[in-house]
Amino acid sequence: MAAMTPKERVKKFMKREPVDTMPIFSGMGMVTVQAIDKMGIRFAEVHGSAEYLAKSATLSAEIFGFDSVIVPYDMCTIPEAMGRGCSTYADAEGILYPTVPTKWENLDTADIKPDWVSTYRMPVVEEALTKLVSAGKYAVGGWVLGPFTLGGQVIELDLLLKGIKKEADKVQSFMKKMTSVVIDVAKRYQALGVDYMTIREMGSGTDLLSPRMWKQLIQPYLREIFEAIESPKILHICGGTDLIVEMMNDCGADALSFDQKNNLVETRRKIGNDILLLGNFDPYGTLCQKDASEVPAIIKGCIDAGVDAVWPGCDIWPDVKAENVEAWVKTAREFGKQPSPAVGRI
Amino acid sequence: MVSEERRSEILKNLSEGVVEYEEDRVKEYSNMALDEGVDAYDAIMNGLAAGMEIVGDLYDRQEYFVPEILMCADALYAGLDILKPHMKIDVSSGVKGQVVIGTVQGDVHDIGKNLIKMMFDVAGFTVHDLGRDVPLEKFAEEQLRTDSEIVALSAMMTTTMMGMKKVIAMIKEKNPDVAIMLGGAPVTKDVANLFGADGYAESAGNAVQEAIKMIGQLRKLKEKGVSA
Incomplete structure (x- = not known):
């Protein structure tokens, strides 16, 4: 039987149908400098062009043998369209991701204009996704920040964090606004034909919030989002997650993704084998810092701990060592021929 | 000169005000400290900073998380704004870096x-x-x-x-x-x-843990009469 195409492999995997081998994909950015350099552009230029986004994602997949492509790379497209601006650091040396320069001063002044979703770079991202979907070879990933993390992009995070205690009603009302933004964007991307959707509620781990607060402030809105969007849908949270794994598993996602701080063995025990588990190597340490000879043990460690696919814990830092990425792909393919806890093999 | 008993009471309220993130209470007792002759540096280190050390313990025990720490910090600053201008400038009053x-x-x-x-x-x-x-x-x-x-x-x-x-x-x-x-x-x-x-x-x-440990060290040195 012929090997699956990258798109087939990811699509079947996300439905928990048997695959030929473990797919190499992610719900976070996977663009590499090797692709950017090959295009002869600077990193700062890639974010504003649908053509550059689609091409850099595709080239990264081609160079390293990824099964998926995912855009955009920065977290500012939605805040920018909500009127908060975007710093692109066009003249900075090296790689700097765009940031949001201005925030709403308080929870009361957060005012989202009706036509925001078709402004600034939102059409650029949608055009890039359309190009990638129509190309057909690779699985196309869409992602949106979760409502709390998105909120932290458009309002001072400390106002939000202190507001939870001091102005709970205002914070809840603000979270409702952010939730409808997340749902709107995720549905638009799904309507374009993306193959899976990751909701990245990155900033809500227990490094910041107590489990009790997570249950009150984060879980209800994530449930609302996962109820509103189509499968396949993934929930990703960075940082401390061991104390909220069960609550994350109760949000309605088809898969959970964690970074390197998560105890995967314990997590698998808690969530069982009926849900996809993704994670959890440190992308900067593994792909940029370590010697390539150290990478296979890290990847094998993730597989042995019970993941269904080895995901980086966050965006890949684009300036990867090529040989380290190759070691990730090779190791996951080799040891991924065996069934994983939630997905069989053909 | 403030009595030791009254000094302790003021310091206790400053500390508790930080721990319970009660800005008004911290302001009130900071003003009392100045009015009643408690040394401003004493009030900062053994009142406000001592409270923040307790906050550090609560964070260690996962009773407090970042939202609570931020509110405790607001309470600490409410007192610091009042007390700091009254700190005596001498070599023994803290670090000069x-x-x-x-x-x-x-x-x-x-x-x-x-x-x-x-x-x-x-x-x-x-x-x-x-x-x-x-x-x-x-x-x-x-x-x-x-x-x-x-x-x-x-x-x-x-x-x-x-x-x-x-x-x-x-x-x-x-x-x-x-x-x-x-x-x-x-x-x-x-x-x-x-x-x-x-x-x-x-x-x-x-x-904040690292910060609190450093303040704790500084407080211990002061208690031993060592200039930082």
Whole structure:
């Protein structure tokens, strides 16, 4: 039987149908400098062009043998369209991701204009996704920040964090606004034909919030989002997650993704084998810092701990060592021929 | 001269006011401390900072998380704003150092940076806060301009952390004796070593822990009569 195409492999995997081998994909950015350099552009230029986004994602997949492509790379497209601006650091040396320069001063002044979703770079991202979907070879990933993390992009995070205690009603009302933004964007991307959707509620781990607060402030809105969007849908949270794994598993996602701080063995025990588990190597340490000879043990460690696919814990830092990425792909393919806890093999 | 009993009562209220994040109570007892002759530095270190040490324990025990720490910090600052102008300028009243602090270009998150800043404020440092999203060369310029002994850099994301390496190289080239502290979620001991830094804290919570430990050390030294 012929090997699956990258798109087939990811699509079947996300439905928990048997695959030929473990797919190499992610719900976070996977663009590499090797692709950017090959295009002869600077990193700062890639974010504003649908053509550059689609091409850099595709080239990264081609160079390293990824099964998926995912855009955009920065977290500012939605805040920018909500009127908060975007710093692109066009003249900075090296790689700097765009940031949001201005925030709403308080929870009361957060005012989202009706036509925001078709402004600034939102059409650029949608055009890039359309190009990638129509190309057909690779699985196309869409992602949106979760409502709390998105909120932290458009309002001072400390106002939000202190507001939870001091102005709970205002914070809840603000979270409702952010939730409808997340749902709107995720549905638009799904309507374009993306193959899976990751909701990245990155900033809500227990490094910041107590489990009790997570249950009150984060879980209800994530449930609302996962109820509103189509499968396949993934929930990703960075940082401390061991104390909220069960609550994350109760949000309605088809898969959970964690970074390197998560105890995967314990997590698998808690969530069982009926849900996809993704994670959890440190992308900067593994792909940029370590010697390539150290990478296979890290990847094998993730597989042995019970993941269904080895995901980086966050965006890949684009300036990867090529040989380290190759070691990730090779190791996951080799040891991924065996069934994983939630997905069989053909 | 305030009685020991009254001094203890005022310090206890300052400490509890920080722990319970009661800004009004902290303000009230800070003013009382000044009116009744409690030394301002005593009130800061054995009232406000002592309260923050308890906050650190609560964070360790996972009773408090970052939202609570931020509110405790607000309460601490409410007292510090009142008491600090009345600190006596003498060698025994805390550290006389200067620090340049900021979040590196490309990073607009500054909770950890602000918590570390609090530690320096409490300990009596002159703090030159460059804010966030700070162009890299600005750190070196400000260090040279102020002749600060410490430069504290913060980055919350892996994607901005690399800027720290350039800043450290710039500063160490011009002045190898400057102590460099790094902070932020992606910063590990290995990264700090690799970049040539002198110290690190990996998260806002850890930053406050480190800060509280330093204040605790300072308080112990003072109790033993050693000038910092």
